[in-house]
Each structure stands twice: as C-alpha cells, then as structure tokens.
Amino acid sequence: MAERILIVDDAAFMRMMVKDILTKNGYEIAGEAEDGKKAVELYAEEQPDLVTMDITMPEMDGITALKEIKGQYPDAKVIMCSAMGQQAMVVDAIQAGAKDFIVKPFQADRVIEAIQKALS
Numbered sequence: 001m002a003e004r005i006l007i008v009d010d011a012a013f014m015r016m017m018v019k020d021i022l023t024k025n026g027y028e029i030a031g032e033a034e035d036g037k038k039a040v041e042l043y044a045e046e047q048p049d050l051v052t053m054d055i056t057m058p059e060m061d062g063i064t065a066l067k068e069i070k071g072q073y074p075d076a077k078v079i080m081c082s083a084m085g086q087q088a089m090v091v092d093a094i095q096a097g098a099k100d101f102i103v104k105p106f107q108a109d110r111v112i113e114a115i116q117k118a119l120s
C-alpha cells in the first residue's frame with residue numbers, strides 16, 4: 001500500500017510542486033494544510049505516514065506545529081522544508097525531532113531520497 005503523506009506549506013504552488021513529485025513517485029497524498037494549526041488538526045485526523053512541513057507560515061509556524069505533533073505523536077515522521085538562510089531554525093527543528101530537511105527550490109530526487117530515508 002502506498003505511504004500517505006501530509007503536505008504543509010502556505011504557498012499553493014509549493015504544495016502543488018511537492019504533490020506532483022510525490023504522486024509521480026507512487027506516494028499517496030493524505031492531505032494538504034496551509035498553516036501549522038491546520039497541519040496539527042489534519043495530522044490527528046489522517047494519521048499520515050509522513051509530513052513535509054514548511055517553516056514560515058501564518059497562524060502557526062512549522063517549528064511550533066512540529067513540536068505539537070511530536071508532543072502528541074512521538075513517532076511522527078516530519079521532514080522540514082526550509083528556505084536559504086533558515087539554518088538556525090532547521091537545527092531547532094532537528095532537535096525537536098524532525099527527521100530531515102529539504103531546501104527550496106526542491107529537487108525531486110532529493111525530496112524522494114529524504115522521504116525514503118525517513119520512512120525506512
């Protein structure tokens with residue numbers, strides 16, 4: 001059965017790009033969220049196998065959402081999506097339990113590599 005992934009990003013085109021990479025590689029989309037608050041809610045509803053989590057978002061940022069999800073579901077697998085210049089936040093995220101990070105602009109092979117590694 002295909003692994004189900006929750007895509008979290010406030011930019012619709014980024015979600016579309018990740019969705020495209022994932023579906024082309026046989027993954028199923030568990031849902032999409034445009035802010036951290038929705039991500040926490042959707043995680044609880046959908047129990048996805050993995051989350052791709054943007055860092056900078058309105059309502060609730062990705063680091064806070066990561067911490068909330070990991071607090072409720074310690075086994076949650078979350079990969080952070082960062083932009084250039086967010087190294088400090090990436091370190092914070094890894095310490096909070098993120099599995100890995102991918103840097104925008106995304107390269108399909110790097111995204112898939114990170115996901116395969118996190119799910120293995």
Ligand SMILES: [Mg+2]
Nearest residue numbers: 010054056057
């Ligand atoms: Mg963003």
